Amino acid sequence: MSMLTPPGMGGKYRITGSTYPRMRRPRHRRRIVLAAVAAVVALGLAGWGTLQLIDVFSGGSTKSTATGGRDTPRCTPSPTTTPARALPRPGQITVNVYNATPREGLAKTTADELRKRGFVIGKVGNAPETYDKKVPGAGILLGATTASDSALTVLGTQLKGATSKADTRTTKDVDLIIGTAFKALDVQKDADQALATLSTPVKPSC
Known part of the structure; x- marks a missing residue:
């Protein structure tokens, strides 16, 4: 009887030789693990492909680092800017100033x-009788x-x-x-800035 044979066991249970028996893992577990990994990879590829299709059919988008990687719509600016309106200069505009309030001297100081x-x-x-003391707001430009889209715009x-x-x-x-x-x-200063804005060409915005 070998020293590897437990006491009381013999016959077909007797262990002979000088090495221990090797225990192998069932091969079906390895197959399950490999199948699970393959399934995860397949799902990932399918999801990525779906996102690409959505991006193509929705017109595409670009990721902006300024927005933390969030998708932002693509913008194709116009190749040209909208020209500024040709407005007259103040020196080309004659203004009549009328006072429709009870306050005296207001027309002269404003002029x-x-x-x-x-x-x-x-x-x-x-102001003529039609407007005298009948203008509740800041004023009327006539x-x-x-x-309407030239001298009055500049005066406004x-x-x-x-x-x-x-x-x-x-x-x-x-x-x-x-x-x-x-x-x-x-x-x-504010009036000059407003006038400069009207005279600036309009750039396409995205």
């Missing part, structure tokens, strides 16, 4: 300020229909809140009728 800003001053005085940069209206005149001069809510013209 003097507009003259300093380069506008040509026409008539200065009290001019011919052709002045000097007084926020003024209402622009067209009348039947055929001359190029425009009117500033000062209303009850008027306090002063806008600060010249």
Whole structure:
């Protein structure tokens, strides 16, 4: 009997030789592990392929590092910019200043300020009866229909809140009728900035 044979066991249970029996793992476990790994890889590839198809049919997107890698829509800017409107300069605009409030001297002081800003001053005085003490806002800008998108636009940069209206005149001069809510013209720096913005070409935005 070998020394490897437990006491009381013999016959067909007797262990002979000088080595221990080797225990092998069942091979079916290895197959299960390999199958699971293959399934995970297949699912990953399928998901990636699906995302690529979605990206193609939705027009595509680019990842922006500025947004932390989130998808942002692609933008194809226009090859040209929108040209700025050809607006007249203040020196090409004649402004009549009328006071529709009970405060005296308001038309003259406002006209003097507009003259300093380069506008040509026409008539200065009290508003006609149609508007006298009937303008509750900051003011009304009046001019011919052709002045709505030119002279009145430039004059409007000097007084926020003024209402622009067209009348039947055929001359190029425009009117500033000062209303009850008027306090002063806008600060010249702000007015100049507003006028510069109107004269700047519009760039395509993404």
